[in-house]
Amino acid sequence: MSTIVVEHLSKVYPVAVKEAGLKGTLTHFFKRTYRQVKAVQDVSFKIEPGEIVGFLGANGAGKTTTLKMLTGLIHPSSGRVEVAGHIPFQRRSAFLSQVTLVMGQKQQLIWDLPALDSFKINAAVYGISDRALEHRVGELSEMLSLGGKLNQPVRKLSLGERMKAELLAALLHEPNVLFLDEPTLGLDVNAQVAVREFLREYNQRYRATILLTSHYMADITALCERVLMIHQGQLIYDGSLDGLVDRFSPCREVKVEFARPYSAHELSVYGDIQDVDKQYARFLVQQEGLTGAIAKILADLQVIDLTISDPPIEEVIGRVFQAGTVAR
Amino acid sequence: MERYFRILRIFWSTAIAAELEYRINFAIAAFTSLGGLVGSLFGLFLFYQTGSSFPGWRWEEALIVVGIFTLLEGFSSTFLAPNLNRIVRHVQEGTLDFVLLKPISSQFWLSAHTVSPWGLPDIFFGIATILYGGIKLEIEPFAYFVSIVPLIFGLAILYSLWFMLGATSIWFVKIYNVTEVLRGLLEAGRFPMAAYPTAYRVFFTFVVPVAFLTTTPAETLLGRSGIAGTVVAGLLAIALLFVAHWFWRFALRFYTSASS
Numbered sequence: 001m002s003t004i005v006v007e008h009l010s011k012v013y014p015v016a017v018k019e020a021g022l023k024g025t026l027t028h029f030f031k032r033t034y035r036q037v038k039a040v041q042d043v044s045f046k047i048e049p050g051e052i053v054g055f056l057g058a059n060g061a062g063k064t065t066t067l068k069m070l071t072g073l074i075h076p077s078s079g080r081v082e083v084a085g086h087i088p089f090q091r092r093s094a095f096l097s098q099v100t101l102v103m104g105q106k107q108q109l110i111w112d113l114p115a116l117d118s119f120k121i122n123a124a125v126y127g128i129s130d131r132a133l134e135h136r137v138g139e140l141s142e143m144l145s146l147g148g149k150l151n152q153p154v155r156k157l158s159l160g161e162r163m164k165a166e167l168l169a170a171l172l173h174e175p176n177v178l179f180l181d182e183p184t185l186g187l188d189v190n191a192q193v194a195v196r197e198f199l200r201e202y203n204q205r206y207r208a209t210i211l212l213t214s215h216y217m218a219d220i221t222a223l224c225e226r227v228l229m230i231h232q233g234q235l236i237y238d239g240s241l242d243g244l245v246d247r248f249s250p251c252r253e254v255k256v257e258f259a260r261p262y263s264a265h266e267l268s269v270y271g272d273i274q275d276v277d278k279q280y281a282r283f284l285v286q287q288e289g290l291t292g293a294i295a296k297i298l299a300d301l302q303v304i305d306l307t308i309s310d311p312p313i314e315e316v317i318g319r320v321f322q323a324g325t326v327a328r
Numbered sequence: 329m330e331r332y333f334r335i336l337r338i339f340w341s342t343a344i345a346a347e348l349e350y351r352i353n354f355a356i357a358a359f360t361s362l363g364g365l366v367g368s369l370f371g372l373f374l375f376y377q378t379g380s381s382f383p384g385w386r387w388e389e390a391l392i393v394v395g396i397f398t399l400l401e402g403f404s405s406t407f408l409a410p411n412l413n414r415i416v417r418h419v420q421e422g423t424l425d426f427v428l429l430k431p432i433s434s435q436f437w438l439s440a441h442t443v444s445p446w447g448l449p450d451i452f453f454g455i456a457t458i459l460y461g462g463i464k465l466e467i468e469p470f471a472y473f474v475s476i477v478p479l480i481f482g483l484a485i486l487y488s489l490w491f492m493l494g495a496t497s498i499w500f501v502k503i504y505n506v507t508e509v510l511r512g513l514l515e516a517g518r519f520p521m522a523a524y525p526t527a528y529r530v531f532f533t534f535v536v537p538v539a540f541l542t543t544t545p546a547e548t549l550l551g552r553s554g555i556a557g558t559v560v561a562g563l564l565a566i567a568l569l570f571v572a573h574w575f576w577r578f579a580l581r582f583y584t585s586a587s588s
Contacts, residue, residue, distance in 0.1 A: 071425075073429070074583065096431040101429055106423055106426070107423075110342065110346055113346050117346075121335075121338055124334055124335045124338045125431065125432050126431060127331065153349075
């Protein structure tokens with residue numbers, strides 16, 4: 001049975017429209033006009049137990065709205081959602097104690113107290129015994145290498161440590177469905193890697209299902225085999241990460257080292273130049289014309305080295321979002 | 329039920345630990361509380377000094393109303409204000425999400441999550457004032473017990489009104505001022521209802537039921553109102569508690585959560 005089932009899910013918000021300037025403000029105050037914004041339109045997908053799925057989309061594409069419908073925080077306008085066998089919006093205890101939501105930009109820990117105090121509150125709320133709590137905190141703080149930090153007031157922790165403590169707080173009740181909204185936001189590279197490693201280990205150890213959004217593609221490439229891509233409220237891709245590259249960017253990246261520097265102008269005939277730095281240049285070349293283009297570069301220019309690879313995933317995604325609507 | 333008491337104990341011990349991080353606050357709170365009480369006693373004193381009085385209320389009797397008012401203020405700044413004013417912030421900052429995801433009544437969480445010891449001086453001075461007036465009037469001990477009942481009803485009324493105002497932040501988001509307006513109106517409870525013109529009295533009984541918060545308990549304590557005032561206050565309290573509960577569930581259907 002799938003852990004998450006989403007069928008024809010939509011959410012429409014009324015959003016007040018306001019013109020700029022004083023006149024706009026006054027009209028806005030006295031007579032509000034609303035526009036119906038379709039945040040999510042007819043989205044369907046299924047996620048199996050133990051999967052880690054990346055959820056991609058530009059800001060405002062509808063990722064957070066979808067996550068909030070999956071966790072039961074907001075009521076869908078239409079369609080059906082089922083998570084772990086429950087309808088999220090009913091917010092039954094049996095559902096709530098199986099899921100968790102981590103939001104990179106919001107915190108639930110009490111600022112002035114050690115994280116352990118907040119854990120005690122969560123433990124009481126979820127009905128976790130003192131012994132189980134101790135065991136769980138020990139286990140997770142070891143996985144997160146947080147030992148000794150949990151006795152300090154949260155305000156004294158670094159951003160990375162705080163995020164780890166937030167994760168711990170969110171995972172105390174051993175949820176098996178994790179919704180993570182930008183869990184690595186604002187963290188430095190080391191902390192990002194640590195959080196990523198932790199999530200992978202957690203997934204393997206507990207067979208937890210994870211749905212994750214992130215602006216750092218490294219998170220997605222490191223963790224997710226499957227991605228969902230949402231654009232202007234519509235699901236435009238559901239499949240493997242590799243497949244995403246083939247589907248949206250049927251081109252290859254060609255890196256060349258020349259014997260002498262060429263100007264960007266001279267090189268522009270050979271392909272779509274990404275950047276030029278003295279003797280080094282990077283092109284994007286369409287898949288079908290690849291051999292021809294390379295033959296031409298080798299024949300015309302003095303080449304020392306040449307490599308062909310898939311373009312970085314960030315660029316592929318960027319292109320998809322720039323292109324606007326993409327046919328399914 | 330037992331689980332909720334356990335949770336409440338942890339909520340409060342944690343909240344007190346957090347507040348005690350800032351020790352100087354306690355001295356300030358005690359000082360403000362004493363200042364507030366002296367202010368209202370002085371106002372009342374000036375009024376009675378000139379030989380005038382509120383119809384039917386002697387100086388000591390009016391003192392009891394001031395005492396009950398101070399006591400209620402203490403309760404509300406200990407139990408109500410720190411929780412209910414935070415609802416607005418939860419909605420603004422989107423941290424209501426965390427509350428809604430807990431397998432526990434969200435109304436309970438929002439209403440009982442913290443407690444602030446800074447209202448304790450008010451509670452202390454309030455009780456002291458009531459006792460002073462009571463001893464002067466030679467009120468028998470049993471009357472104090474009886475007057476606790478309408479006092480609890482008064483608190484329930486106050487809680488329900490405040491909670492509902494906080495809940496409207498689901499729609500209006502920045503509703504902070506409205507709870508201040510409520511607090512302003514409650515100031516009217518400082519003096520016996522007899523102090524106000526009829527129109528005001530009607531307003532403070534039926535629109536914003538301030539009369540039930542201080543005057544009714546005081547009348548019960550003085551043994552002059554009989555059971556009627558308490559019964560009305562009780563019915564109103566129960567009705568408002570139900571309405572507040574229903575209203576919260578209604579409001580949540582409109583919750584859209586702050587975007588990231």
